[in-house]
Amino acid sequence: MVTKIKIDPITRIEGHLAIEAVIDDGVVKEAKSAGTLFRGFEIILQGRDPRDANRLTQRICGVCPTVHATASALCLDNAFGLGDKISDNGKLIRCLILGSNFLQSHILHFYHLAALDYVDAVGVVGNTAPFVPRYEGDYRVTGEANAELVKHYVKALDIRRKCQEMLAIFGGKMPHSVGIVPGGVTEKPTEDKITNFLWRLNEIKDFIENVYIPDVIAVAKSYDDYFSIGKGCGRLLAYGGFDLPTSRLFKAGVVSPDLKPETFAKENITEDVKHSWYADSASGKNPAQGQTKPDLKKKEAYSFLKSPRYKGQVCELGPLARMVSNYVQGDAITKELVDSVLGEFSAGVDALYSVLGRHAARAVEAKLVANAMVDWLLALKPDEPAITESKIPERGEGAGLAEAPRGAVGHWITIKDKKIDRYQVITPTAWNASPKDDKEQPGAVEQAIIGTKVKDKDNPFELVRIVRAFDPCLACSVHLLDAKGSELGVFRIV
Amino acid sequence: MATKKYPVIWLQGAGCTGCSVSVLNAVSPKIQNLLLDEVVPGHQLNLMFHATIMAGQGEPVIKVLKDTEKDRKGGYILVVEGAIPTAESGAYGSIGEKDGKHLTILKSVEELGSNALLTLAIGTCATFGGIPAAKPNPTGCKGVKEVFTENGISTAVVNLPGCPLHPDWFIGTISVLLFSGAQALDLDNLARPRLFYDQLIHENCPRRADFDKGKFAQELGDAGCLYQLGCKGHYTNADCPIRQWNNGVSWCVKAGSPCLGCVEPEFPDGTSPMYEKIAFEELTWSQK
Numbered sequence: 001m002v003t004k005i006k007i008d009p010i011t012r013i014e015g016h017l018a019i020e021a022v023i024d025d026g027v028v029k030e031a032k033s034a035g036t037l038f039r040g041f042e043i044i045l046q047g048r049d050p051r052d053a054n055r056l057t058q059r060i061c062g063v064c065p066t067v068h069a070t071a072s073a074l075c076l077d078n079a080f081g082l083g084d085k086i087s088d089n090g091k092l093i094r095c096l097i098l099g100s101n102f103l104q105s106h107i108l109h110f111y112h113l114a115a116l117d118y119v120d121a122v123g124v125v126g127n128t129a130p131f132v133p134r135y136e137g138d139y140r141v142t143g144e145a146n147a148e149l150v151k152h153y154v155k156a157l158d159i160r161r162k163c164q165e166m167l168a169i170f171g172g173k174m175p176h177s178v179g180i181v182p183g184g185v186t187e188k189p190t191e192d193k194i195t196n197f198l199w200r201l202n203e204i205k206d207f208i209e210n211v212y213i214p215d216v217i218a219v220a221k222s223y224d225d226y227f228s229i230g231k232g233c234g235r236l237l238a239y240g241g242f243d244l245p246t247s248r249l250f251k252a253g254v255v256s257p258d259l260k261p262e263t264f265a266k267e268n269i270t271e272d273v274k275h276s277w278y279a280d281s282a283s284g285k286n287p288a289q290g291q292t293k294p295d296l297k298k299k300e301a302y303s304f305l306k307s308p309r310y311k312g313q314v315c316e317l318g319p320l321a322r323m324v325s326n327y328v329q330g331d332a333i334t335k336e337l338v339d340s341v342l343g344e345f346s347a348g349v350d351a352l353y354s355v356l357g358r359h360a361a362r363a364v365e366a367k368l369v370a371n372a373m374v375d376w377l378l379a380l381k382p383d384e385p386a387i388t389e390s391k392i393p394e395r396g397e398g399a400g401l402a403e404a405p406r407g408a409v410g411h412w413i414t415i416k417d418k419k420i421d422r423y424q425v426i427t428p429t430a431w432n433a434s435p436k437d438d439k440e441q442p443g444a445v446e447q448a449i450i451g452t453k454v455k456d457k458d459n460p461f462e463l464v465r466i467v468r469a470f471d472p473c474l475a476c477s478v479h480l481l482d483a484k485g486s487e488l489g490v491f492r493i494v
Numbered sequence: 495m496a497t498k499k500y501p502v503i504w505l506q507g508a509g510c511t512g513c514s515v516s517v518l519n520a521v522s523p524k525i526q527n528l529l530l531d532e533v534v535p536g537h538q539l540n541l542m543f544h545a546t547i548m549a550g551q552g553e554p555v556i557k558v559l560k561d562t563e564k565d566r567k568g569g570y571i572l573v574v575e576g577a578i579p580t581a582e583s584g585a586y587g588s589i590g591e592k593d594g595k596h597l598t599i600l601k602s603v604e605e606l607g608s609n610a611l612l613t614l615a616i617g618t619c620a621t622f623g624g625i626p627a628a629k630p631n632p633t634g635c636k637g638v639k640e641v642f643t644e645n646g647i648s649t650a651v652v653n654l655p656g657c658p659l660h661p662d663w664f665i666g667t668i669s670v671l672l673f674s675g676a677q678a679l680d681l682d683n684l685a686r687p688r689l690f691y692d693q694l695i696h697e698n699c700p701r702r703a704d705f706d707k708g709k710f711a712q713e714l715g716d717a718g719c720l721y722q723l724g725c726k727g728h729y730t731n732a733d734c735p736i737r738q739w740n741n742g743v744s745w746c747v748k749a750g751s752p753c754l755g756c757v758e759p760e761f762p763d764g765t766s767p768m769y770e771k772i773a774f775e776e777l778t779w780s781q782k
Contacts, residue, residue, distance in 0.1 A: 007552040008591035011545045014511045016589065036596070037587040038579075039508050040632035044625065049767035055754060056762065059625050062512020062658060108518075116549045125530065130541045130548035133555065154526050161519050165740045172749025173739035174519070175512040175658050176756075179749055186714050186750035294632070296585055304586075387715040464551060 001025070003457055008036075010467055012113040014063045015474030017433060019445075019467060023454055028463075031442065031449040033433045035305040035474045038277070042292040045423040050076055050392055050415050053423055054181060057411065060425065061473055062175040063108070066101035066167070067404035068411070068425070069180040070094060074243070075411040076182035079398025080390045088245040089386040090184025092376045095242045095249075096197070097171045097179055098402075099373045103204055104163035105405035105471075106319075106366040107212060110359060111156035114468045115149065117461060118219050124150040135459040140222040149218070152211055159207045166200040169193050184387035189380040197377055205370045208363075216363040217344050219356075226355040227347065230466035232448040233314045234353060236321035237431070239264065239410065241403025242372070245379075249372055250403050253325040254310060259349065261328045264310075266399060266410065271426065272307040275300055275435040282306075283438055287412045287424040288399065305430050305474070307437040314437070316444040317407025317428040318470065319362040320352055333371075337364045358469040392418045404428055406471040429473045445470055497538050500672075501562055501570040503606055504544040507599040508587050508626040508635050509576025512658040513617035514546050520661035521741050528665070537672040542570070545589070556590045556597065563609050571671075572610035572649075574638050577619040577626040578603050581634030603638065604645055612676055613638060613651045616664060621653040621684075622759040629763055639685065650676060653685040657756035662737060663690045684759065686731070695727030695753050698735040714769075715750060724769040726755030 001024075008018035016037040022030040041060055045053055054072040058065035073094070077083050120139035121131045124147055141149060164174040170187055171177030179185045187193075220227070240252030254262040271290060273283045278301075279293040295301075309315070326334035327349060341360050342351060351357050396415040401408065407428025414422040434443035442450060445467055454460050506514070518525050523533060529547075532538045541547065542562050548555060562570055576599070579586035584600030591597060607613055615638040618624035627635035639651045654663050667687055670679050680688045696702065704710070705719035714723060721728070730753050734745045746753055755765035765772070 006591060009545055009551060009555070009589055011548055011551040011555065014546065016506075016587065018591065036589075037508060037599075038633060039586075039626045039635075041625075043630065043632045044628045047629075049769065052762070052766055052768045055768055056625060059510050059512065059657065062510040062515045065510070065512065112547070121549065128540075129558075130529070130544055132549065133558065134549035157518070157524065157526050161521075161524075161741075164515075164519050165743050168740035168743040168749075170749070172744050172746050172751055175510075175515050177749075178746045178751035178754075181714055181751075183714070188715070294586075296582055385715070387713070389713055 005457055005460055005463070007460070007463065010464065010472070012116065012468060013472045013474070014061060015472070017472055017474050019449070019463065021449055021463060023457060026453055028449050028452045028454065031446040032302055033435065033443055033445045034303040035433065037474065038294060038304040040292070040294070042423050042425065045420050048420050050079065050413060050418070050420050051182060053413065053420060057425060058176050060427070063473060064101060064105055064404045064406065065176050066098050066171070066180070067402050067409050069177060070098050071400040071402040071409045071411040073180050073182050073400065074402060075398045075400030075413050077398070078400060079396040079413050079415055080182055080393060082183055082388055082390055085388045086184055087385050087388065088379070089189055089381055089384055090388070091243055091245055092380055093170050093185040093187070093189060093386055094180050095244060095376050096373060097167055097177060097185070098242065099369050099376070100163050100167035100171070102369050102405050103208070103366055104160045104167070106362050107156050107160045107163065109362065109405070109471045110212065110216065111153050113471070114359065115153060117465050117468065118223060119149045119153065120146050121150055121153065135461050135464070137456060137459050138461050141219065145218065149215060152215055155207070155211065159204055162200055163204055166197055166204070169197050181387070183390040186387065188384070188386050189382055191382050194377055194380055194382065198374070201370065201373055201377070208366045208370055212366060213341070213363045216359050217341065220345065220360065223356065224345070226465065227345065227351050227357065228354060229452060229462060230355040230448040230469060231353045232316050233444050235313055235315045236324055237264065237310055237315035237317050237408065238322045238325040239266070239401040239403060239408035241408070244376065249369070250322045251326050251329050251331065253329060254315070255321070255324050255328055259324070259328050261325065266401060268311045269410070269426070270309055270312070272309060272437040274438040276303055276306050277301045278306065287410060287426055288397070290412070290424040292424070303435040305434050307434040307443060308426050308431045309437055312439070314441050314444055314447065315431060317431045318358070319365040320358050321407065322403060323361040323365055324349060324352060334368060337368055355465050355469040362471070394418060406473050407432060427473060432470045433472050433474065445472070497532055498536060499538050499540045501540050501542045501566050502573060503542055503559065503562055503570055504573040504575065505589060505599070505602060505606065506545055507574060507576030507578050507603065507620065508633065509617060509619045511546055513575045514544070516658035517661045517664050519740060520665055523665065534669060534672045539668070556592050559602065559606065563606055567609045569611055572606050572613045574603060574613060574615050574620045575617055577623050577635035577637060578641050579626070579633040579635050580641065586633035600641070603641060604647065607638070607642060607649050608647050610649050612671070613649050614654060614664070614667065615639065615651055616654045616659050618655040618657045618756055618761050621655040622761070624657060625762055651685055652679060652681065652687065655686065655757040656732065657761065660734070660737060660739065666690060690733055691731045691757065693731065693733060695730045695732060695735060695747070698733070699727055699747060700735060701747060720747060720752040722771050723752050724767065724771055725752035726758070726765050726772065727753040730755040730758055732757045
């Protein structure tokens with residue numbers, strides 16, 4: 001019996017997403033992931049002062065604006081010829097601002113976006129909105145252990161808020177901070193700010209080590225079948241990120257399905273639009289030549305997301321990609337952290353390619369970033385410069401690549417007559433939640449859903465747990481579609 | 495005394511979720527108090543629909559919208575975050591699927607707005623269109639009030655702009671509503687509560703003394719007034735310098751950045767270029 005399930009909206013993510021899946025004999029045969037909002041940032045940016053891109057692109061996302069501040073600043077540094085002129089203080093403070101956003105985002109994702117799929121909040125706070133309606137039938141943690149997790153949901157609200165307050169020390173405010181600008185940052189470090197930052201960080205670090213990571217492990221032990229659900233496309237991509245004075249925390253790289261690292265080059269990125277509501281003339285282009293022309297009449301289109309590909313191949317981005325990329329490239333600290341968590345389950349690195357693996361990779365990454373932030377903070381040189389003067393060139397081109405909490409982000413600019421001639425942004429969710437490409441290869445989330453056994457089509461926990469593990473940043477709907485097209489049996493919107 | 499509960503439907507349009515995240519940063523009360531406790535004695539909010547927070551998804555949550563509109567007609571608060579795409583009959587943005595069709599942001603704001611007790615438009619996108627409505631406004635984005643006026647919807651709209659809005663502006667407005675009722679809200683000609691939007695940034699700016707002495711920063715990172723670097727504090731109405739952001743840690747000018755004028759109807763087109771000085775004489779009439 002063939003059934004089509006559509007979940008629209010997918011909630012507890014950032015933005016507008018729908019998912020559609022076709023189930024035959026209880027197994028997903030086809031899946032569509034669809035972005036359902038278009039704002040046209042790239043069109044709005046044309047003709048503006050290039051420096052304004054640094055302010056405006058943050059407003060792409062209120063959950064992770066800081067990475068757009070970072071990527072746009074790197075892009076403008078590049079176009080303004082400042083790439084090698086950023087001071088150590090400037091680099092370190094940029095990383096501290098972005099790092100604070102990482103910790104906020106990872107904690108928010110696990111407790112406030114994902115956890116309600118595993119933790120029985122209703123059992124503690126009662127049958128009340130916004131905790132009902134919900135899917136029923138598979139909440140496996142009970143009694144005191146469940147009550148403890150609900151308590152941590154509330155505690156995590158405080159901790160994530162404190163991450164934002166820590167960010168504001170150098171960032172001014174959050175969301176949409178003001179500290180990161182082309183040439184560096186707006187504020188010099190001072191001893192009082194460093195100490196203030198350090199003690200906020202200590203409290204957050206303590207929570208990550210003693211609450212967040214143990215909670216992820218506890219949930220995983222109750223749902224261990226999810227180590228073999230939602231494997232995905234198997235090819236990982238990281239642009240690399242956290243540019244420090246002499247190194248990077250996250251290594252750039254492509255990891256093949258047999259765990260071999262390959263060198264990454266941004267020129268190999270292209271974007272297809274066959275199944276996106278954009279004019280076909282834009283298909284297959286590198287973002288440096290990219291276009292964004294909406295076309296709502298396209299018959300084969302089902303998403304406002306384009307389909308970014310690397311050498312024509314589908315890739316997954318995010319904490320899983322970064323941790324495995326660092327791991328296979330021999331980063332000792334990453335290896336130790338990853339192995340310590342996997343050791344709890346006597347599992348190898350391949351277990352990370354799963355719903356629970358993505359949560360584990362994210363938690364491990366939070367610890368890695370928090371620990372590193374202490375070193376960055378103590379490397380600051382009080383009262384020494386943090387910004388280099390910048391001038392807008394008549395003409396220029398630039399690219400800025402960075403890592404957001406949910407995966408790699410790229411910004412590309414072309415400047416003419418001191419104004420923005422072209423601006424293109426590729427977000428990690430464009431990769432992960434992309435529709436099929438010109439060669440009909442499904443996107444990373446779609447691939448993770450296809451082949452999944454859905455136990456109860458009225459409560460398709462499997463599908464939403466898979467989608468949320470990617471931490472999508474848009475409202476995505478999962479549509480479960482009919483494998484045999486016209487022979488559609490029952491159509492359900494869940 | 496029984497607790498009086500006010501259902502709240504929070505819709506996200508063409509925006510970035512930043513205003514939701516900002517409200518999560520509230521301190522007194524905290525977000526958990528807003529969700530679970532009486533915000534003021536005897537009165538409690540009941541957040542029926544919020545796409546980033548609620549447990550449910552898909553058809554059951556779309557049903558919550560329908561049921562609340564029908565069962566609590568004239569008795570729920572509608573919060574709108576994000577602008578409303580109106581081009582192509584709203585096809586550029588939908589919040590879910592209803593009866594097999596895209597439920598556009600436009601249609602849901604019209605339907606839910608018509609039957610709400612009151613609408614709070616939060617953030618500059620929902621109030622005035624904001625960045626999605628910036629030139630050339632590819633998706634025909636508009637603020638809530640404009641959409642209501644065009645469609646003859648008479649429900650009162652309170653505008654709480656900001657990119658994002660400060661959590662205190664949201665909670666403070668809710669407090670007035672719960673303690674004293676909507677008629678007690680003193681609004682300016684842009685429907686903003688005077689409680690938060692009545693003073694110029696420039697009037698309360700800690701760098702005001704530098705302006706008066708003519709000590710101007712020439713480059714970002716310099717001491718002195720940021721006017722020459724494009725600060726829009728001289729025509730921006732908000733209490734940021736007094737209230738500050740993120741539990742009082744800092745705010746834009748304190749961090750060495752010019753005010754972007756993000757609460758004003760002209761943001762971002764009329765406040766750009768952001769790092770260029772805009773003299774008073776160059777302002778449009780509505781800014782003056």
